[in-house]
Amino acid sequence: MKSSNDFSCISECSQCCIEREYYPSKKFGKIGVLILPREKNKIESLAKEHGIKITVLPRIGISDSKSNEPTGILAFQLMGKDANGNTCPFLDTESDSRSPHGGFTCKIYENRPLACRTYPLIESTPLTIDSKCKFCQECGQPDGNLQSELESLIQIKSSMNTESEKIWRYATGIGEVDDSDYITNGWFAEAID
Ligand code: SF4
Numbered sequence: 001m002k003s004s005n006d007f008s009c010i011s012e013c014s015q016c017c018i019e020r021e022y023y024p025s026k027k028f029g030k031i032g033v034l035i036l037p038r039e040k041n042k043i044e045s046l047a048k049e050h051g052i053k054i055t056v057l058p059r060i061g062i063s064d065s066k067s068n069e070p071t072g073i074l075a076f077q078l079m080g081k082d083a084n085g086n087t088c089p090f091l092d093t094e095s096d097s098r099s100p101h102g103g104f105t106c107k108i109y110e111n112r113p114l115a116c117r118t119y120p121l122i123e124s125t126p127l128t129i130d131s132k133c134k135f136c137q138e139c140g141q142p143d144g145n146l147q148s149e150l151e152s153l154i155q156i157k158s159s160m161n162t163e164s165e166k167i168w169r170y171a172t173g174i175g176e177v178d179d180s181d182y183i184t185n186g187w188f189a190e191a192i193d
């Protein structure tokens with residue numbers, strides 16, 4: 001039976017490919033699209049193939065408890081192309097091409113990162129989508145049509161699972177000019193309970 005609030009993108013929306021957020025706070029700068037280590041080479045090759053300049057920064061690092069810096073990388077991030085950190089470099093904002101729901105198209109849609117296949121889903125139990133997604137803002141939390149997003153979320157979660165003693169988060173140093181006093185750059189160790 002069809003659910004009453006199935007997820008589908010809002011007409012003409014491209015918000016999640018354009019707007020980037022400060023996470024977990026302004027100090028860490030704006031984040032990019034999460035890229036798993038096994039996706040990095042492919043994304044860089046696709047950028048070359050399309051003649052697109054991209055910036056991939058580290059996002060989450062790991063180490064033993066005594067290290068002063070990460071010794072491994074759990075995740076990278078594909079940065080936005082604008083000076084303030086917004087707009088995915090693979091988003092086609094110039095041509096007349098539009099996706100089925102009328103948004104801008106992704107130049108690497110068939111090969112887009114798992115994070116893009118997962119969005120807007122952020123939790124599996126209960127199914128929860130990002131409150132910043134336009135669907136959520138206009139229609140509330142959906143109750144169906146998120147199966148492929150769920151499968152991608154499970155893959156990301158299992159890749160990010162770690163027994164490492166220390167987790168590091170990379171501050172991108174990127175954001176709005178007005179926020180430059182708050183934004184930092186480089187690795188910070190996460191507090192572990
Ligand atoms: S996932 Fe949400 S924010 Fe992204 S295009 Fe669809 S409706 Fe818009």
Ligand code: SF4
Pocket residue numbers: 016017033088089090091092105106107108109112113116
């Ligand atoms: S890779 Fe494609 S789907 Fe992902 S943020 Fe960029 S334009 Fe959007």
